[in-house]
Amino acid sequence: MYSLWLSWKxxxxxxAQLTLxxxxxxxxxxxxxxxxxxxxxxxxxxxxxLAGIDLVIGAKGSPLQLILSGMYHLDVxxxxxxxxxxxxxxxxxxxxxxxxxxxxxGDSYQGYRIVGTDxxxxxxxxxxxxxGSQQKAAMDIVAGAGVARALGLTIxxxxxxxxxLDDNEDLIHEDGPGFRIVGILQPSGSVADQLLxxxxxxxxxxxxxxxxxxxxxxxxxxxxREITTLLIQYKVRNHLTLNLPRNINENTDLMxxxxxxxxxxxxxxxxxxxxxxxxxxxxxxxxxxxxxxxSLYSSLQARRYELALLRMMGSSPGGVFRLIVQEGFLLxxxxxxxxxxxxxxxxxxxxxxxxxxxxYAFDAxxxxxxxxxLFLAVLGFGIIAALFPAWQARKVDxxxxxxx
Amino acid sequence: MIRAKGLTYQYSGGSLMSFPDIQCEAGDQxxxxxxSGSGKTTLLQxxxxxxxxxxxxxxxxxxxLQAVPRRKQDQFRGKHVGLVFQTPHFLQxxxxxxxxxxxxxxxxxxxxxxxxxxxLERLGLAHRIHAYPRHxxxxxxxxxxxxxxxxxxxxxxxxxxxTSALDDRHCLEVCGLLExxxxxxxxxxxxxxxDQRIKDRIPHTITLERHV
Numbered sequence: 141m142y143s144l145w146l147s148w149k150x151x152x153x154x155x156a157q158l159t160l161x162x163x164x165x166x167x168x169x170x171x172x173x174x175x176x177x178x179x180x181x182x183x184x185x186x187x188x189x190l191a192g193i194d195l196v197i198g199a200k201g202s203p204l205q206l207i208l209s210g211m212y213h214l215d216v217x218x219x220x221x222x223x224x225x226x227x228x229x230x231x232x233x234x235x236x237x238x239x240x241x242x243x244x245x246g247d248s249y250q251g252y253r254i255v256g257t258d259x260x261x262x263x264x265x266x267x268x269x270x271x272g273s274q275q276k277a278a279m280d281i282v283a284g285a286g287v288a289r290a291l292g293l294t295i296x297x298x299x300x301x302x303x304x305l306d307d308n309e310d311l312i313h314e315d316g317p318g319f320r321i322v323g324i325l326q327p328s329g330s331v332a333d334q335l336l337x338x339x340x341x342x343x344x345x346x347x348x349x350x351x352x353x354x355x356x357x358x359x360x361x362x363x364x365r366e367i368t369t370l371l372i373q374y375k376v377r378n379h380l381t382l383n384l385p386r387n388i389n390e391n392t393d394l395m396x397x398x399x400x401x402x403x404x405x406x407x408x409x410x411x412x413x414x415x416x417x418x419x420x421x422x423x424x425x426x427x428x429x430x431x432x433x434x435s436l437y438s439s440l441q442a443r444r445y446e447l448a449l450l451r452m453m454g455s456s457p458g459g460v461f462r463l464i465v466q467e468g469f470l471l472x473x474x475x476x477x478x479x480x481x482x483x484x485x486x487x488x489x490x491x492x493x494x495x496x497x498x499x500y501a502f503d504a505x506x507x508x509x510x511x512x513x514l515f516l517a518v519l520g521f522g523i524i525a526a527l528f529p530a531w532q533a534r535k536v537d538x539x540x541x542x543x544x
Numbered sequence: 545m546i547r548a549k550g551l552t553y554q555y556s557g558g559s560l561m562s563f564p565d566i567q568c569e570a571g572d573q574x575x576x577x578x579x580s581g582s583g584k585t586t587l588l589q590x591x592x593x594x595x596x597x598x599x600x601x602x603x604x605x606x607x608x609l610q611a612v613p614r615r616k617q618d619q620f621r622g623k624h625v626g627l628v629f630q631t632p633h634f635l636q637x638x639x640x641x642x643x644x645x646x647x648x649x650x651x652x653x654x655x656x657x658x659x660x661x662x663x664l665e666r667l668g669l670a671h672r673i674h675a676y677p678r679h680x681x682x683x684x685x686x687x688x689x690x691x692x693x694x695x696x697x698x699x700x701x702x703x704x705x706x707t708s709a710l711d712d713r714h715c716l717e718v719c720g721l722l723e724x725x726x727x728x729x730x731x732x733x734x735x736x737x738x739d740q741r742i743k744d745r746i747p748h749t750i751t752l753e754r755h756v
Contacts, residue, residue: 146646149642449633452592456619
């Protein structure tokens with residue numbers, strides 16, 4: 141401990157050099173850890189929301205957009221499809237489909253999306269109520285845990301929705317029927333935490349009312365009904381399900397997209413960017429190793445007398461060697477630690493931004509095993525950078541340095 | 545306390561230097577005088593165990609220096625030999641007290657801060673305990689290096705030109721301190737110098753001849 145303290149004393153004696161080395165180390169470590177963490181955070185987040193969904197069906201457009209809007213509630217929908225055309229998939233006893241969840245999007249409340257759906261949605265995401273009851277009638281709202289917390293929603297509260305997915309006051313459905321909170325969900329870690337769920341009929345009611353068309357016959361209405369998306373789970377995967385998306389895309393006005401395929405394409409796109417960042421970060425780490433080497437090596441000449449003094453007072457050559465290696469180690473230790481702190485703080489800030497902008501919650505204080513290995517690698521860099529200067533220090537000739 | 549017998553040394557390409565036998569008991573004082581080139585420095589290095597002689601032996605406190613295992617030599621020197629130089633040097637990152645305590649620690653002793661402070665006080669450095677050596681005057685620095693040399697109560701206190709850089713007043717002061725503290729800690733004091741001012745203060749004197 142005394143020897144470590146001595147190394148530390150030498151480091152803090154040169155605050156400018158210490159700061160430079162720490163900043164370089166923290167920057168590179170932070171960047172590498174940040175890439176790890178961000179990558180993991182996004183992937184995990186997106187994977188959790190896959191929820192075993194095999195296929196997403198909606199209006200024709202960009203398949204990725206369909207996935208992002210229908211499953212992750214990030215993008216705007218590609219458009220609506222008529223309930224009539226979606227009916228075959230919703231029919232119970234479909235030979236291929238075990239579960240089909242209809243979604244109707246388009247309205248929001250204070251920036252949180254209102255999703256018209258049925259009870260199959262609850263089963264899909266394993267949602268459980270914290271308080272209140274499930275949606276029974278039109279205009280009932282069951283709020284996700286995140287929305288309820290953020291907006292302070294309580295059972296029985298009522299509100300008017302806003303047309304569109306942005307919080308735009310000009311588009312409030314002022315004369316539409318009001319929504320009423322009947323239940324609040326337990327946190328699930330899925331996208332449902334950030335949604336307001338309501339029966340499909342609510343969305344239709346709000347929009348019918350807005351248009352003032354009251355003389356539709358009941359059947360006509362049913363024909364006019366629209367939904368936005370269908371989330372599909374297969375019974376089994378076989379050659380029929382393999383061909384299903386193509387069949388839908390070629391033979392109907394609908395579009396079918398496979399989340400696994402689209403997300404892999406997105407990851408591949410993201411991967412090129414993160415890979416580049418990662419390479420850049422390792423280069424900076426190498427530079428900071430070089431900086432440790434240069435500062436230890438260049439101070440050697442100035443410290444020759446001190447090193448000889450240490451030897452004169454009883455320190456062995458090995459003791460002097462250790463002293464210098466420890467300086468590299470300490471730099472790496474604190475630089476690395478600082479870097480990890482940077483990365484998590486950065487992630488936390490990003491998370492807060494994402495939560496505000498997109499209503500996506502992140503936990504920034506989860507530590508990955510990769511970070512542990514990264515930290516070890518940084519320590520290795522520090523020690524290796526100090527080896528040669530330490531070896532030189534070991535060879536300082538006390539006799540001629542002190543008395544001569 | 546220290547005995548040196550039949551010491552010779554030859555630098556590669558140089559002539560063979562032979563040194564007179566030296567004996568200095570605990571509490572004794574010895575002055576080694578010599579012009580530059582007389583091998584003063586070489587003798588000092590041999591006596592402190594920093595250089596191996598070609599022939600002859602040095603024993604400190606009954607221990608033959610050559611018989612000390614290599615890896616123990618540094619610690620042996622730290623514990624038994626105190627060195628004072630013409631220009632004092634310190635670990636700049638440490639304050640006065642820490643510099644002196646370092647000598648205790650590196651000699652394999654436990655750090656005893658009350659003892660360190662007590663010694664510094666006796667050397668008139670009570671107000672400098674927490675200062676950094678570079679902020680101290682030259683006279684103070686020489687006294688700090690004396691404290692560092694004395695803290696382990698060494699068997700022999702070797703002073704290398706301790707007064708050459710000082711004016712008459714400080715020369716007397718440092719000499720007095722060396723003598724007083726060496727006898728107090730029962731160390732054998734050997735001063736190596738070409739400074740004629742201190743010649744008369746110390747009874748035993750060896751003069752080295754110039755080797756050509």
